[in-house]
Amino acid sequence: MTLNRTGGRFDLNRIVAAFPQTADTMLLDTYLTDRPEASIRVFRIYRDVPPHYHTQCDEVLHVLSGEGTFWIDDPAEEAPFVPGHLLVFPRRAVHAVPRILRDPVIFLAIDTPRRAPDDVVFVDPAKGTPSGFIKSI
Numbered sequence: 001m002t003l004n005r006t007g008g009r010f011d012l013n014r015i016v017a018a019f020p021q022t023a024d025t026m027l028l029d030t031y032l033t034d035r036p037e038a039s040i041r042v043f044r045i046y047r048d049v050p051p052h053y054h055t056q057c058d059e060v061l062h063v064l065s066g067e068g069t070f071w072i073d074d075p076a077e078e079a080p081f082v083p084g085h086l087l088v089f090p091r092r093a094v095h096a097v098p099r100i101l102r103d104p105v106i107f108l109a110i111d112t113p114r115r116a117p118d119d120v121v122f123v124d125p126a127k128g129t130p131s132g133f134i135k136s137i
Contacts, residue, residue, distance in 0.1 A: 008033075016065065018030075019106070019137065023135070025131075025132055026045065027044065027133060027134040027135075028043060028046070029042065029043035029044075029134055029135075030042055037112065038110065038111060038113060039110075039114040039115050040110050042064070042109070043134070044104055044105065045066075045100060050123070051094050051096040051122070052095070052122045052128065053091075053093060054092070054119045056119045057112055057119065058088070058089065058091050058111070060111075061109050064106045064108055066083070066103055066104050067080065068080070068081055068097055068099050070087060070097050071095065071096055072095045073094055073095070078098060118131075
């Protein structure tokens with residue numbers, strides 16, 4: 001299905017199957033809806049994601065596939081995630097996915113308001129840049 005700014009019916013299995021096996025960026029995504037007040041995306045993580053935060057949106061992630069670990073605000077609170085889990089990252093909360101345990105790690109993301117592709121700040125700028133973080137498929 002092509003991008004629909006307001007809504008529609010989406011075949012998540014088909015969308016997930018369209019992700020390539022490798023990527024030059026940490027993540028690849030595709031927007032399902034994209035409005036100023038909210039965006040809905042599906043994205044795949046290709047390697048561990050270092051500590052970062054988003055300045056413009058809250059991020060709600062439903063784990064569609066894969067397994068790994070994540071933390072919010074405190075690396076000592078690292079916890080596992082598996083399909084069916086819901087992860088909620090408030091705006092400006094530092095978070096990371098330090099370990100991918102089973103590929104492919106794919107999330108359905110709901111961002112409020114809309115998450116701009118360059119809305120990522122790495123705690124250690126040497127660990128990543130917005131252009132190396134995510135690209136749309």
